[in-house]
Amino acid sequence: MFRETIHHSSGVIEGAANEQHATMLLTSAVRRGYDVEFTPAGGALITWTRHLFGAGGNSAVRADRSISLEPFTPVGALSDTARDDLALIAGDRHARYDEQDGRRVIRGLVWQIPAFTTARLRARGLVVEDGDRLRLSLTARLGLLAQAHRTSTTAPNGWYRPSAADPYGSAGLNRPGGRAGMLRDSGSAATCACGELSGWGGDRDEARRLTRDHRRAVAAAFIAEHLAYVPAPAAARCDCGGCAECMTG
Ligand SMILES: [Zn+2]
Ligand SMILES: [Zn+2]
Structure with a gap:
């Protein structure tokens, strides 16, 4: 389950979203070409922009909209072992709960996860039962992906003295503040x-845009390839617990 926060035309609305509802929001967002990013906690942020016409009809006003999904139980840090266990479960259609010596375990075709670990995966909301099989929760899938795509940008060098090999460079000699003869490197x-x-931005903002574009591309590809489209409810309930219709507001 997710805590859902919608910033749309009538203000901010909070509610709860189950997996089905979250999947509807994510697949609708990608179909509409909106931006989606996943969070390491296993949530998502959907953003888009509206251009509204103000009073008089000739002034376009930019309005930022968003829907955020925050898991009630964040994925948190995952050990290599936990990652391996989750990969086993994700890769085996036969994964299911079973009993061993009276304790609940997870069993696949040719493997078994011990009771203690099973209890932890279950308590952390990383696995869910789906009919008689066991699969990763949506939260676990989003969190794993976001954690595999942690991005960073480097701090620009700032002001520096040209090296001895390039003693003059293009440094201005009459810069104020003791910076005469220094160069500025704002690259990140x-x-x-x-x-x-591996991108390079002319400044840190540009580098941050590159990382954000990368995370958005990763999320869009995941949604398109791995999430089955869930249509919006036939009856719009746009007052609003999080219908796809509010993406138009
Ligand atoms: Zn990446
Ligand atoms: Zn709505």
């Missing part, structure tokens, strides 16, 4: 833990 590198992003 953008990288991701997945190793697939």
Whole structure:
């Protein structure tokens, strides 16, 4: 379950969203071309912009909209072992709860997770029963993905003295504040833990935009490839517990 916070035309609305509802929001958002980012806690942030016409009809006003989904039980830090266990469960359609010596365990086709670990995965909301099989919760899937794509940007070098090899460079000699003869480097590198992003921004804001674009691309690809589209409820209930209709407001 997620805590859902909607910033739309009539202000801020809070509610709760189950997996089905969250999936509807995420798949609708991608269909509409809105931006989605996942959080390491296992939540998501959907953002988009409206251009509204003000009174008189000729002044366009930019309005930022968002829906955030925060899991009631955050994924938290995961050990390598926990990651391995989750990968086992995710990769086996036969994963299910079973009993061993009177205690609940998770069993797959050719593997078994001990009772103590089973209890922890269950208490942390990382696994859920779906019919008679066991699968990862949506929270676990979003959190794992976000944790695999932790991005960072480097601090710009700032003012520095040109090296001896380039004693003059293009440094201005009459800069104020003791900076005569110094150069300014505002560049910032953008990288991701997945190793697939190595960007360079002219300044840190630009580098941060590169990391954000990367996280958004990762989220959009995941939603398109791994989440089945859930249509919005036929009856719009836009007053609003989080219908897809509020994405239009
Ligand atoms: Zn990445
Ligand atoms: Zn609505």
